[in-house]
Amino acid sequence: MNAKSTKHARWSREDYRDGPETIAQKLIGALLVRTLESGERLSGMIVETEAYLGVEDKAAHTYRGRRTARTEPMFGAPGTAYVYFTYGMHHCMNVVCGAKDEPVAALIRALEPVEGVDQIGNNRLQGRERNTPLAETDLCSGPAKLCQALAIDRRLSGIDMTLSGSIWIEHCPNKTGAIELVQSPRIGINSAQEWALKPLRWHLAKNRHVSRN
């Protein structure tokens, strides 16, 4: 699959309703689009995702229904963005995809850069000592990398992506039934016991932009 073409139909509310395991897989091959205040459009084809199953999932922020200022967007309508800050320096982005008050989501873990690649490269050099350009496969190959690359932070948490002018998902017409997905356990899940091993991560096979194989 290539990811050259752009500006396709935006995902509507209905597109987000299928629950985290289905949505995590459906997102692969779709386009994550971010529009900056300057009007510049940045985007990438989603190549890796994970599902977070909510109340029962020991690895989820909403395990046992935990509902706080941070996790509140997880209880919103399907198509709400949930962006959180972690390790004192990184952001990660999720797509809320359950019924109202069912706090489940899909984490976007890697993109293949499509639009605004130069700007994406610049964003990724922020706060770094060496300013030597990064390899293209290093720009969005991780959940925090892609947030830095597309200038996504928690100010975007809670945004309705079916309406937003700053961030949304588009269908990718290049996506055919032939795409090959690889399934594996989620990354970085520790102390979640039996939930650490469940195969809730998916990535595009033979794609160099995934966080790991």
Next chain:
DNA sequence: ATGACGATTTACT
């Protein structure tokens, strides 16, 4: 008020 930790990344040995 306090302490432990984190859905990660980077640099270094």
Next chain:
DNA sequence: GTAAATCGTCATA
């Protein structure tokens, strides 16, 4: 391979 960076969040008191 290992460890540091760095601070918001949450549970406990």
